Amino acid sequence: xxxxxxxxxxxxxxxxxxxxxxxxxxxxxxxxxxxxxxxxxxxxxxxxxxxxxxxxxxxxxxxxxxxxxxxxxxxxxxxxxxxxxxxxxxxxxxxxxxxxxxxxxxxxxxxxxxxxxxxxxxxxxxxxxxxxxxxxxxxxxxxxxxxxxxxxxxxxxxxxxxxxxxxxxxxxxxxxxxxxxxxxxxxxxxxxxxxxxxxxxxxxxxxxxxxxxxxxxxxxxxxxxxxxxxxxxxxxxxxxxxxxxxxxxxxxxxxxxxxxxxxxxxxxxxxxxxxxxxxxxxxxxxxxxxxxxxxxxx
Amino acid sequence: xxxxxxxxxxxxxxxxxxxxxxxxxxxxxxxxxxxxxxxxxxxxxxxxxxxxxxxxxxxxxxxxxxxxxxxxxxxxxxxxxxxxxxxxxxxxxxxxxxxxxxxxxxxxxxxxxxxxxxxxxxxxxxxxxxxxxxxxxxxxxxxxxxxxxxxxxxxxxxxxxxxxxxxxxxxxxxxxxxxxxxxxxxxxxxxxxxxxxxxxxxxxxxxxxxxxxxxxxxxxxxxxxxxxxxxxxxxxxxxxxxxxxxxxxxxxxxxxxxxxxxxxxxxxxxxxxxxxxxxxxxxxxxxxxxxxxxxxxxxxxxxxxxxxxxxxxxxxxxxxxxxxxx
Numbered sequence: 315x316x317x318x319x320x321x322x323x324x325x326x327x328x329x330x331x332x333x334x335x336x337x338x339x340x341x342x343x344x345x346x347x348x349x350x351x352x353x354x355x356x357x358x359x360x361x362x363x364x365x366x367x368x369x370x371x372x373x374x375x376x377x378x379x380x381x382x383x384x385x386x387x388x389x390x391x392x393x394x395x396x397x398x399x400x401x402x403x404x405x406x407x408x409x410x411x412x413x414x415x416x417x418x419x420x421x422x423x424x425x426x427x428x429x430x431x432x433x434x435x436x437x438x439x440x441x442x443x444x445x446x447x448x449x450x451x452x453x454x455x456x457x458x459x460x461x462x463x464x465x466x467x468x469x470x471x472x473x474x475x476x477x478x479x480x481x482x483x484x485x486x487x488x489x490x491x492x493x494x495x496x497x498x499x500x501x502x503x504x505x506x507x508x509x510x511x512x513x514x515x516x517x518x519x520x521x522x523x524x525x526x527x528x529x530x531x532x533x534x535x536x537x538x539x540x541x542x543x544x545x546x547x548x549x550x551x552x553x554x555x556x557x558x559x560x561x562x563x564x565x566x567x568x569x570x571x572x573x574x575x576x577x578x579x580x581x582x583x584x585x586x587x588x589x590x591x592x593x594x595x596x597x598x599x600x601x602x603x604x605x606x607x608x609x610x611x612x
Numbered sequence: 613x614x615x616x617x618x619x620x621x622x623x624x625x626x627x628x629x630x631x632x633x634x635x636x637x638x639x640x641x642x643x644x645x646x647x648x649x650x651x652x653x654x655x656x657x658x659x660x661x662x663x664x665x666x667x668x669x670x671x672x673x674x675x676x677x678x679x680x681x682x683x684x685x686x687x688x689x690x691x692x693x694x695x696x697x698x699x700x701x702x703x704x705x706x707x708x709x710x711x712x713x714x715x716x717x718x719x720x721x722x723x724x725x726x727x728x729x730x731x732x733x734x735x736x737x738x739x740x741x742x743x744x745x746x747x748x749x750x751x752x753x754x755x756x757x758x759x760x761x762x763x764x765x766x767x768x769x770x771x772x773x774x775x776x777x778x779x780x781x782x783x784x785x786x787x788x789x790x791x792x793x794x795x796x797x798x799x800x801x802x803x804x805x806x807x808x809x810x811x812x813x814x815x816x817x818x819x820x821x822x823x824x825x826x827x828x829x830x831x832x833x834x835x836x837x838x839x840x841x842x843x844x845x846x847x848x849x850x851x852x853x854x855x856x857x858x859x860x861x862x863x864x865x866x867x868x869x870x871x872x873x874x875x876x877x878x879x880x881x882x883x884x885x886x887x888x889x890x891x892x893x894x895x896x897x898x899x900x901x902x903x904x905x906x907x908x909x910x911x912x913x914x915x916x917x918x919x920x921x922x923x924x925x926x927x928x929x930x931x932x933x934x935x936x937x938x
Contacts, residue, residue, distance in 0.1 A: 349727075404905065408908075413723055414666075414722055415908065417726060418908065419905065419908055421860075421861075421904070422900075422901040422902070422904035422905045423901065423905070425901030426897070426898050426902060428897050429894055429896070430898065432894045433895065437894065541852075541853070541854055545734055545853055548727055548731075552727050552728075556723070581742075583738075583742070584738075584742070585737070585739075585741055585742055586734065586736075586738025586742070588734075588738075589731045589732070589735040589738065590735055592731045593716075593728065593731050593732060593735065596716075596728055597716060600719060600720065600724065
């Protein structure tokens with residue numbers, strides 16, 4: 315019973331974290347057809363910015379409550395600056411190139427971002443546990459969990475709902491759906507596709523940074539977290555079907571719960587369970603569960 | 613398949629004595645880098661022949677690792693240290709695994725191929741990282757190699773290993789060049805251009821991709837064995853996606869124009885790495901990334917295209933080059 319509860323709660327926690335870290339990736343792929351490896355770099359930048367800012371703030375001895383404001387602000391700052399730099403500085407010269415080539419371009423950007431992070435913050439680890447413990451713990455069937463974990467679940471649901479609403483019920487979102495459907499036709503209809511690309515990429519980067527910023531209080535922020543998250547985020551969005559936000563949610567739930575199950579039932583398999591699930595899903599559904607259909611061109 | 617040697621093959625044959633002579637001319641550390649980069653160069657070759665078919669394997673480290681670990685496990689548990697036996701075992705292990713995985717992977721193209729090859733390599737990464745009997749993330753050491761019962765020691769041992777590495781690498785490169793010139797090689801290029809038309813012309817693209825995948829795996833595993841023997845150590849990092857990414861990087865940087873390109877590219881990269889790490893250890897990846905971006909923007913066909921275009925200026929253009937629009 316306790317194990318079941320632990321799997322359920324941990325699974326939910328993992329799923330929320332995975333969704334937040336991968337939804338930006340699937341959004342960028344859906345709109346721009348770019349599988350953005352640099353997303354891992356944005357995640358790391360967000361985590362470092364948030365951990366660093368929280369560290370600076372808590373040194374002043376002021377109330378911890380305000381750190382909950384610092385986290386999203388740190389994510390916004392990191393995402394805006396790095397996202398704009400990458401999109402305006404590099405990616406916009408590459409549009410229209412082969413999809414696989416774009417993977418390599420973003421891989422190169424990822425490498426640059428990794429070292430940029432090391433240059434700014436050094437190679438030491440950053441710990442900013444304060445926001446995670448300030449809210450205290452809550453007992454779920456006798457097992458103590460930090461309230462912060464549920465806060466992240468709440469944020470994940472909020473982000474998912476906001477994206478769903480923005481895409482389906484606002485004018486801009488509907489125009490974006492048109493751009494996803496056909497880039498050339500929407501451009502001919504007078505939609506500013508370039509602007510949509512820039513905005514989407516920056517939003518994607520900010521979401522990645524938000525994933526990192528929210529996770530920072532729960533972990534010790536060290537070099538290499540970007541490389542770790544990006545392969546998991548790949549697994550999530552590939553399972554769900556690349557480009558689909560609902561798919562990312564489903565993928566995050568599948569990966570989150572299976573990882574939690576392995577952690578509690580057979581810990582040695584934890585690391586590779588994610589990829590095992592991914593390979594299993596792809597064997598049955600080659601292009602993911604909610605893949606966008608595409609016509610075959612001769 | 614033609615019997616005569618083409619220019620590339622003559623070049624490879626000439627390079628062999630030159631490389632072997634280098635061990636007496638150059639300082640030991642340079643020779644060591646050549647040896648290591650021949651091992652990883654073979655993996656880059658594996659990536660490159662798949663790239664000819666338009667497939668980018670973001671998980672070639674899988675077979676690099678299988679080669680290294682097969683050699684390591686055979687040394688650790690079976691007490692085998694004969695390099696030739698280890699090479700054969702590494703090749704067999706990778707061919708069996710690649711043959712089975714091939715049935716799954718041959719259905720995928722483009723990004724999905726990249727992602728799935730990455731996923732299977734990460735499965736092995738997770739598996740090895742959590743196996744404490746095999747040293748988890750630290751890996752374990754390999755025995756000194758022997759050669760058909762002969763066990764040279766010290767400097768002689770290192771020289772012999774270097775010579776064997778050169779012979780095996782160049783031999784495999786020669787074989788791969790033959791593959792590229794064979795019908796399979798041309799089918800692969802056609803698959804990259806338009807797979808559906810290949811099918812209409814009556815050839816199975818799935819089958820060609822499957823065979824190519826197995827060949828690439830075998831070459832990469834041979835590279836893994838040689839690399840592991842040169843370093844005397846294996847660890848799960850061999851199959852991490854960042855390692856695989858560097859193999860892709862070399863293939864892009866060097867270009868897919870010639871079989872020698874990835875081997876030379878790997879060595880150049882190794883040298884850049886040595887100096888970059890020495891000058892500023894925390895910006896080595898930044899240099900790598902910048903180089904990669906510059907290559908993609910200014911030399912989309914890789915560094916080899918510089919050599920190829922220099923040649924083209926002196927020789928009259930061939931029909932195939934006119935077709936490419938040069």
